[in-house]
Amino acid sequence: MLPVQTQPPFSFGCVLAIPEWPATGIPVLFVCYHSPVRIFAEFVPASLSVGDVYRLAGIQEDDRTQIFVKDVPWAVPAEARIFVQPGDLISICPMEHALAPPLDFEQMFQAHTVWHEDPVFPMPAEDGVWLLTNQLHQRFAARRPYRTPMWVVVAQYLGISPTSLTSMPAWPPIRNHSHRGLASKQVFLAVRTPGSGRVPFVLDLRPVLLGISWASAPDGIVDVTEICNRQTHRCPPGHCVRLHGGTSAPDLANHFRRVHAGQTLTIEFAPRWYRGVEPLSGPGGNGDQPDADDRNDDDTQPPDDSDGPPT
Numbered sequence: 001m002l003p004v005q006t007q008p009p010f011s012f013g014c015v016l017a018i019p020e021w022p023a024t025g026i027p028v029l030f031v032c033y034h035s036p037v038r039i040f041a042e043f044v045p046a047s048l049s050v051g052d053v054y055r056l057a058g059i060q061e062d063d064r065t066q067i068f069v070k071d072v073p074w075a076v077p078a079e080a081r082i083f084v085q086p087g088d089l090i091s092i093c094p095m096e097h098a099l100a101p102p103l104d105f106e107q108m109f110q111a112h113t114v115w116h117e118d119p120v121f122p123m124p125a126e127d128g129v130w131l132l133t134n135q136l137h138q139r140f141a142a143r144r145p146y147r148t149p150m151w152v153v154v155a156q157y158l159g160i161s162p163t164s165l166t167s168m169p170a171w172p173p174i175r176n177h178s179h180r181g182l183a184s185k186q187v188f189l190a191v192r193t194p195g196s197g198r199v200p201f202v203l204d205l206r207p208v209l210l211g212i213s214w215a216s217a218p219d220g221i222v223d224v225t226e227i228c229n230r231q232t233h234r235c236p237p238g239h240c241v242r243l244h245g246g247t248s249a250p251d252l253a254n255h256f257r258r259v260h261a262g263q264t265l266t267i268e269f270a271p272r273w274y275r276g277v278e279p280l281s282g283p284g285g286n287g288d289q290p291d292a293d294d295r296n297d298d299d300t301q302p303p304d305d306s307d308g309p310p311t
Contacts, residue, residue, distance in 0.1 A: 006070040009100040021236035038181025130184040168262040207268040239269040
């Protein structure tokens, strides 16, 4: 847990949850007061332009906003570079917004009078879902006519014939997704129907600091080695790539998983276990001397026996 030394002026404290293994980029907290008000964290390069910040927040540069870094009381000039450190605060404010002074982390947590028993978190009230599409994954929050099926509205929005669209919610449901501080009620597949015999499934890569995507498997059979090998070049020393989800016979879990349409598989970097020693608690160690040849070893993880969503 990484404390944000300069805290935004909210009734709750902010810390950043970062992986135990070295990640690419600098973890930074963003607070956007441009409607809708939201708060989110990103791994970013050590140097950012003003335009980079606007793109990360999904804001147009001509939206009459300005950027503040940590507790500096003046806005960042349009042509300046922003050099960040882990746990920095970047605030995006409308020109007419009166910026409240930020708080110091230690002073805030030592105080006894600034806390609210029921803090109100900045969260847009508008409902939305996260769509996984053939092109750009995106948030969808359009209103739909009464009794119109969700898949019909999504097909119209994407410009795809409803008969050519495969649309379904992720299973198990993904209720903890957000993008640029905008929460999603659920994640939906909304893709052109794959070729004959191919089953589309959801691939959750957030534990390895990537997003949520999708893929398709012939006859619903996923090649575990193929999926995991895509991440081996990013796997830190002392860890292995591990796949969770799907169903399989215990002796085949490291090789194949069976999925139904919309089922969620999750990838993570798990600490290796070494014979005769305690498991690694973090990166480092003799990561070049694994306890087994299979970097995708999942023998210690039983497969998910879920048969799918309830009928």
